Amino acid sequence: DVKVTQSSRYLVKRTGEKVFLECVQDMDHENMFWYRQDPGLGLRLIYFSYDVKMKEKGDIPEGYSVSREKKERFSLILESASTNQTSMYLCASAGGQLPYEQYFGPGTRLTVT
């Protein structure tokens, strides 16, 4: 079974703090993703990576950056957290052959106060 883990289930940070969210997958997948999910807005893609050190912006990259130094690990960084970044953050990985099934981690509920 694919396993995607995230560093924290719940996180509370203050406005202006730098926040690191980490994601690790154990299936040797090339592709990894960060989403945020908010009520009424669905899943929105923040960034994705198709290889080590490679990254592409998704639909809502503003205020975020990412790092992928190793194939199994994909980090999301909030440079200066703001209250509008309070959300559920979901990491996913996909790889292998078509149809490129995407598997999600358990999510991190981030609250910025």
Place this chain on the structure above:
Amino acid sequence: QKEVEQNSGPLSVPEGAIASLNCTYSDRVSQSFFWYRQYSGKSPELIMSIYSNGDKEDGRFTAQLNKASQYVSLLIRDSQPSDSATYLCAVNRAGGSYIPTFGRGTSLIVHP
């Protein structure tokens, strides 16, 4: 803008009935289609993928794909209260794209 549309629901069915969830998509070149189940406060869990026209069955779940009409559906037979969740439809583009477009989900309630 590629779109994936789902009725937000809630869809309410009695226990033991068949629940039918539908999804339409706008991109004709879409190639792979997925159904996820998401319980409140949890992350999406992959139920099934399908990429050929027709039906694909896995236990109580059947995915149906009709590329000509651009819709994909999920049937849940013998629905149980534990099936109560939001069901997300996702669609990958053709050409080997691994980036899905997600619908906003349909809420399913199975009442005893």
